[in-house]
Amino acid sequence: MNLSMKMTLAALALGISATSMAAPNDWNQYRGVDHHYHQAPPPPKAPSKWSNSHYDQDRYTNFRKGDRLPYQYRDNRYYVSNWRNSRLSVPPRGYHWVRADGRYLLVSSSNHRIYAVR
Template sequence: MKKLFAILISATVLAAPFAAQAQDWRHGPDRHRAPVVEKKVVIKKTRWVKGHRMTHAERRRMAEIRDYRRYRLSAPPRGYRWVRVDNDFLMVGIATGVISSIIAGR
């Protein structure tokens, strides 16, 4: 029994360098990889100003509000409409794209 135990211990000692080498080989390519670059996403929040003329791109991304009473808004005059951007409501001229009124979301 002592001989068997001695053989197992000596085999473990002799096999240890091979096990360490195998572990380094497995994790070796990870050490030589290029560092991971994380991109920071910046969201630009536009502050709307009365009298600002909106571009066509800005108008395209806005949702028109047809049921303005649901949001407790007054009826828009002829030639204007309510649009919702994020949590703000804007009254915009249909033909010109000029903001005539701004209401912060509730």
């Protein structure tokens, strides 16, 4: 081998060994994420029970006795006028039946409180 080839190989070997020993502690604590600059994501918010969002329309709403009927179900199209065909009892005076999310609700006409869920 000629002298220039030997010098090139020696320089290359020395360079490789020098770079591996240059800073051995630089990456010791690295775990793939820089924890100093990132915070944990905020916890997800619970969806609103009475949301009118288009994304929540396929979500089942939990109706309970004593709750107020959501605004979206106070429209006349949700009123049940043929309560006999649905095998429901006669609504008392001041009450009416509403069908919402596949359930029948007996609702007060004055304050929109739910008194029965079928």
